Amino acid sequence: MTTRDATVLDAFVRTNPDGSASLNCTVDGMRCGACALSIEHAISNINGVLQARVNATTHRLRLVWNPETVHPKRLLDAVTELGFEAHPFAMEGKQTTEQNLLVPLAVAGFGTMNIMAISFAVWSGLVTDMGVGTRTFLHALSAVIALPVTLYAGAVFYVPAARALRAGRMTMDVAISFAVLTTLAASLYETIRHGAHIYFDAAVSLVFFLLIGRVLDQALRRRASNASENLRALGQTSAIRLTDDGKSEHVTVDALVSGETILTPPGTRIAADGVLRSESTLVDESFLTGETLPRLVETGARVTAGSLVVDIAARIEVTTAGTATRLQDIADMLSAAEAAKGEDQRLADRFTRAYGPFVIGAALAGFMFWYTIAGVSLSEAIMIAVAVMIVTCPCAAGLATPAVLSRAINMLMARGVIVKNGDALERLGAISIAAIDKTGTLSNARLSPDSRIEPTVLRAASELAANSTHPLAKALVHAYPAGVRPDVKEQVGRGLAASDESRLGSAKFVGVETDDTPSGPHLWYRSAEGVATQITFRDEAHPDAHQVVAGLVARQIKPVLISGDHPEVVEGFARDLGIPDWFGALSPEAKISFVKSCPHKTLMVGDGLNDAPALGAAHASVSPGSSTDVAQNAADILMTGRSLLPLLGAIDIARQSRQLIKQNLYFAAFYNVVTIPVALAGGLTPLVAALLMSSSSILVMLNARRLGTSS
Amino acid sequence: MTAILYLLPISLVLGGLALIAFIWSVRTHQYDDLEREKYRVLNDAPPLNSNRTWTTDGASDRDGVEEE
Numbered sequence: 001m002t003t004r005d006a007t008v009l010d011a012f013v014r015t016n017p018d019g020s021a022s023l024n025c026t027v028d029g030m031r032c033g034a035c036a037l038s039i040e041h042a043i044s045n046i047n048g049v050l051q052a053r054v055n056a057t058t059h060r061l062r063l064v065w066n067p068e069t070v071h072p073k074r075l076l077d078a079v080t081e082l083g084f085e086a087h088p089f090a091m092e093g094k095q096t097t098e099q100n101l102l103v104p105l106a107v108a109g110f111g112t113m114n115i116m117a118i119s120f121a122v123w124s125g126l127v128t129d130m131g132v133g134t135r136t137f138l139h140a141l142s143a144v145i146a147l148p149v150t151l152y153a154g155a156v157f158y159v160p161a162a163r164a165l166r167a168g169r170m171t172m173d174v175a176i177s178f179a180v181l182t183t184l185a186a187s188l189y190e191t192i193r194h195g196a197h198i199y200f201d202a203a204v205s206l207v208f209f210l211l212i213g214r215v216l217d218q219a220l221r222r223r224a225s226n227a228s229e230n231l232r233a234l235g236q237t238s239a240i241r242l243t244d245d246g247k248s249e250h251v252t253v254d255a256l257v258s259g260e261t262i263l264t265p266p267g268t269r270i271a272a273d274g275v276l277r278s279e280s281t282l283v284d285e286s287f288l289t290g291e292t293l294p295r296l297v298e299t300g301a302r303v304t305a306g307s308l309v310v311d312i313a314a315r316i317e318v319t320t321a322g323t324a325t326r327l328q329d330i331a332d333m334l335s336a337a338e339a340a341k342g343e344d345q346r347l348a349d350r351f352t353r354a355y356g357p358f359v360i361g362a363a364l365a366g367f368m369f370w371y372t373i374a375g376v377s378l379s380e381a382i383m384i385a386v387a388v389m390i391v392t393c394p395c396a397a398g399l400a401t402p403a404v405l406s407r408a409i410n411m412l413m414a415r416g417v418i419v420k421n422g423d424a425l426e427r428l429g430a431i432s433i434a435a436i437d438k439t440g441t442l443s444n445a446r447l448s449p450d451s452r453i454e455p456t457v458l459r460a461a462s463e464l465a466a467n468s469t470h471p472l473a474k475a476l477v478h479a480y481p482a483g484v485r486p487d488v489k490e491q492v493g494r495g496l497a498a499s500d501e502s503r504l505g506s507a508k509f510v511g512v513e514t515d516d517t518p519s520g521p522h523l524w525y526r527s528a529e530g531v532a533t534q535i536t537f538r539d540e541a542h543p544d545a546h547q548v549v550a551g552l553v554a555r556q557i558k559p560v561l562i563s564g565d566h567p568e569v570v571e572g573f574a575r576d577l578g579i580p581d582w583f584g585a586l587s588p589e590a591k592i593s594f595v596k597s598c599p600h601k602t603l604m605v606g607d608g609l610n611d612a613p614a615l616g617a618a619h620a621s622v623s624p625g626s627s628t629d630v631a632q633n634a635a636d637i638l639m640t641g642r643s644l645l646p647l648l649g650a651i652d653i654a655r656q657s658r659q660l661i662k663q664n665l666y667f668a669a670f671y672n673v674v675t676i677p678v679a680l681a682g683g684l685t686p687l688v689a690a691l692l693m694s695s696s697s698i699l700v701m702l703n704a705r706r707l708g709t710s711s
Numbered sequence: 712m713t714a715i716l717y718l719l720p721i722s723l724v725l726g727g728l729a730l731i732a733f734i735w736s737v738r739t740h741q742y743d744d745l746e747r748e749k750y751r752v753l754n755d756a757p758p759l760n761s762n763r764t765w766t767t768d769g770a771s772d773r774d775g776v777e778e779e
Contacts, residue, residue: 055744110730140721
C-alpha cells in the first residue's frame with residue numbers, strides 16, 4: 001500500500017465549502033525555485049485544476065481542483081513525470097502561534113536609523129555652537145520616535161521578562177528590559193530638563209541588534225521544524241477500514257474508532273492497537289522491542305500499532321485508536337524524561353544567569369558610588385548608571401549564539417542533517433559517549449545467513465526455502481535467490497521437505513539429535529545425501545556501520561551498543577563491528593536508566609519506539625530517517641536518509657560551533673571588562689556607547705562566519 | 712535653522728511610508744517563500760487562474776480556501 005494508490009489519496013483529500021477539493025503534499029526532490037515553477041506550470045495546465053502552488057522554502061504543494069473534472073492521482077502523476085515525488089500530507093490542525101518578528105525588527109531598524117541621524121546632528125552640535133533650543137528640539141524629536149518604537153518592538157523582550165520575573169527567574173530578557181526601560185526613562189527626564197546627554201539611540205539600537213539575533217533564531221527553528229514535519233509526511237500512512245457490508249475504504253489513522261475492523265496486508269504496518277481476528281500471522285515487532293525475528297500472533301491475541309505484518313493479511317479489530325496503550329506508556333516515559341532534563345543546558349543561558357544580576361548590580365553600584373560618595377547630583381548619578389547598563393547589556397552576547405548556530409544549521413541541512421533546535425547542536429558538541437541502538441539503526445533489521453557457512457549448502461537450502469513465507473526462509477532466499485521447486489512441501493511451523501529427501505526446518509524435523517542448541521535464530525538443513533548443516537542467522541550490519549563506529553572512536557567518543565534484541569545476537573553483532581561495550585535484552589526502561597546512569601554526556605542514537613524514552617533522556621539524540629514517528633519526535637537531530645554517516649560531520653560542526661560560541665561569549669565578557677570601568681568613571685558619552693555597541697556586535701557576527709572554514 | 716522644524720518631520724513621514732510598505736509586504740506573506748519568487752521573473756507561462764495567497768499552516772487563509 002503506497003500513498004500513491006488512487007483510493008489511499010482520498011483519505012487525505014479535503015472538500016471545500018465551494019465544492020472544490022484540496023490536498024496538501026510535501027514534494028521530495030525539489031532543489032530550487034525553478035523546480036517549484038515547473039511543477040506549478042505542469043499541474044495548472046491540467047483541466048480542472050483551480051490552484052497549484054508550490055512553496056519552494058517549505059517544499060510543500062497545495063492543490064485545489066474541481067473533483068468532477070479531474071482525479072488527484074492524475075495531478076500527482078504529473079508531478080512524478082517531472083521527476084519529483086509528492087507525498088500527501090494531512091494537516092495536523094495546529095496553528096502556528098509564533099509571532100512574526102520581521103515587523104518588530106523593521107520598526108526597530110526604522111527607529112535606529114532615524115534617531116542615529118538626529119543624534120549625529122546633536123553630537124556635532126555639542127562641539128560646535130548649537131543652541132540649547134535646537135538641541136532640545138532634536139532630543140524631543142528622538143523621544144517621539146524612540147518611545148513608540150521601543151515600546152512596540154521591545155515588547156518581544158518585555159513580555160517574556162515579565163513572565164520570568166513572576167516565576168522568580170532571571171533571564172536575558174529581564175536584563176534587556178530593565179536596561180531599555182531605564183535608559184528610556186532617564187533620557188526622557190534629561191530631555192525635559194534640557195540636558196546635554198541622552199541615550200535614546202542606545203536604547204533603540206539595543207532593541208534592534210538583539211532582535212536581529214531573535215529573528216535568526218526563529219528562522220532556524222521554523223526551518224528545522226518544517227523539515228522534520230516533511231520527513232514525517234513521507235511515512236504518513238492510512239489504514240484500510242472494513243465496513244459492515246464487507247467493503248473496504250482507506251481512511252487516515254486518526255479517523256479510526258475502536259470496535260472497527262481494519263485490514264493490514266503483508267508488508268504494511270498495523271495502524272492501531274487491536275486484537276487479531278483472522279488466522280494467526282507473523283508480526284515483526286522490531287520497532288517496539290528491537291527483536292529481529294518476527295513473532296507468531298495467534299487469533300484473538302493482541303497486536304500493537306506500528307508492528308509490521310510479515311506473511312498473511314491480518315484482519316484486526318481496533319481496541320485502542322489514536323493513542324495506544326503501549327505507545328502511551330512510552331510517550332509518558334518520554335515526556336517524563338524530557339521534563340527531567342531541564343532547560344539550563346544552553347551556554348548562553350548559563351552565561352546570562354550570572355550576567356543578568358551583574359548588569360543591574362553594576363549599574364546600582366555606579367549610581368551609589370557617584371551619588372553618595374562622590375556627591376554628584378541625582379540626575380548625573382542616574383545618567384552614569386544608565387551608561388553602565390548600556391555597555392553591560394548583552395548585545396554581543398545576544399548575537400553570540402544565534403549567529404553561529406544559524407550558519408551551522410544551514411550547513412548541516414545541506415548535508416542531510418536536520419537539527420530541531422539550536423540547543424541540540426550545542427549539546428551534540430559536548431558528548432563523549434554514544435549509546436547506539438542495534439536494530440534498524442546500525443543494522444538493517446534484516447537477518448542474513450552466517451557467511452562462514454559453505455555457500456553451496458546455502459544455495460541448496462535456499463531452493464527449498466523459496467517455497468516458504470517463513471521469515472528465516474525469506475532471509476535465506478534474499479541472500480541466495482532461488483526459484484520455486486514444485487516438489488517441495490511445507491509443513492507449517494515445522495519445515496520444508498523435498499521429494500529427494502532433503503529437508504529444511506527445525507532440528508527435530510530434519511532429524512538431528514543435538515544438545516548444541518545455538519543462540520539466536522537458526523535453521524537446520526539436511527541434504528539429499530543426509531548431511532545435516534546448521535544455518536545460523538545474524539543481523540546484517542548497515543554498510544556504513546563500520547565507518548560510523550570507527551569515526552566515533554576517532555573523535556574520542558566511546559560507542560556502546562544497547563539493544564532490546566537477544567544478548568547472543570547483540571554480542572555477535574558488537575564483535576563484528578568492534579564495539580567492546582554492549583548490552584542486550586534491554587527494555588525501554590532499561591535503556592533510559594542506562595542513559596541516565598552514564599557518568600559522561602551521552603548521545604543516544606536510535607530509531608524505534610523502544611528507544612524513544614532514552615532519546616528524550618539523553619544529553620543529545622539522533623534518529624535516522626527511517627525511524628518511527630515517536631523516535632523522530634523524541635530526537636533532537638534527524639538524518640534525512642537512512643545512513644548515519646552525516647552524524648560524524650554533524651559532530652565536527654557541533655564541536656566547532658560550540659568553540660565559536662564560547663569565543664563569542666568570552667569576547668562579550670572581555671568587552672565588558674574593558675568598557676565597564678570607562679562607564680563607571682563617567683567617561684562614556686552617547687557617541688562612544690553607540691560605537692562600542694555596534695562594533696562589538698559586528699565582530700561577533702564576523703567570528704561566526706569562520707565556522708566551516710577550518711576544522 | 713527653522714527649516715529643520717518641518718524638514719525633519721517630512722523625512723520621518725517619508726521613512727514611515729517605506730516602513731508601512733514593508734509591514735504590508737510581511738502581512739501579505741510576501742516573505743514566506745523567498746526561494747521561489749526569485750525565479751518567477753524567468754517564468755514565461757501566463758499567470759495561473761488564481762492569484763490567491765496561501766500559507767501551508769492554514770493560519771491565514773483569507774481568500775475563502777478553507778482548511779480544516
